[in-house]
Amino acid sequence: MYVENKIKHPCPLKALKTDPYSLGIFNKKVDFILEPIEYNEVDRCLILAKSINGIVSYILIFEVELLNEVNLDLIYKNFTKFVLELREGNFREAELLIICKEISSSAKEIISTYNQTYIYRPPIKIVINEYS
């Protein structure tokens, strides 16, 4: 229940903002039309709108160096705030993706647990950035 992709890029959020399909994380055939709607350089967060047959859902992408329990909790808090305020509590219409250079084993376990218990929500996805 824990899946991670790997990329190698100095500024992945900027690259995704310019072209969401550029890093190979998203696929035009699967993710259809992706459009960047908000980018926060300070919080290192990018929001993409995903349109499939007129239905719009959102992908929240956060970038951190090391993903551990503490910043996972903070990211999750921001994610739930977004879903409750802007998607009126519909967690099925929002995906969370975290780009990090390293991930702690406890954060991995929490994400894996989340993905196997919240079965009606899209899973939390992890992308490891191997750029150093």
Place this chain on the structure above:
Amino acid sequence: MYELAYNPTSKLSKLLKNISIDYANFDFINEFFIAQTTRKAVDIYASSDNSHIIFEVKTDRVDEKALQQALYYKDLLLQRLGAKGIESSVYVQIIGKRFSNKLIDLIKKLNILKTQIYLIEYIPIEENKWAIFNYVCRK
């Protein structure tokens, strides 16, 4: 149900030490259809002004499927509350006689994200007319 109706303060304050409930506005309902289109009924739904509690009641052993079900109900409730909802104000209480070790482990990990899930063990007494309730894990 009897305790919730006639003596919620003593029962809930003992069980839900970390939850602030305004008992003046406290109410509950059983077999509550949380989202009409899904036809999903929560065993017991209780609420006060700022807190919402979903009780998922099982008669014997509880495993992770009950947790998945309760979390689905929680999501449906959050959707029903819409922008007024706060995830931390929705509590999930799973009641059962016994719990699988996997379930306890999953809840400990999920609660790191402050998901507010509690397990309550019930022990039948007086020829199954009443029961004693104990927390199994809180963190």
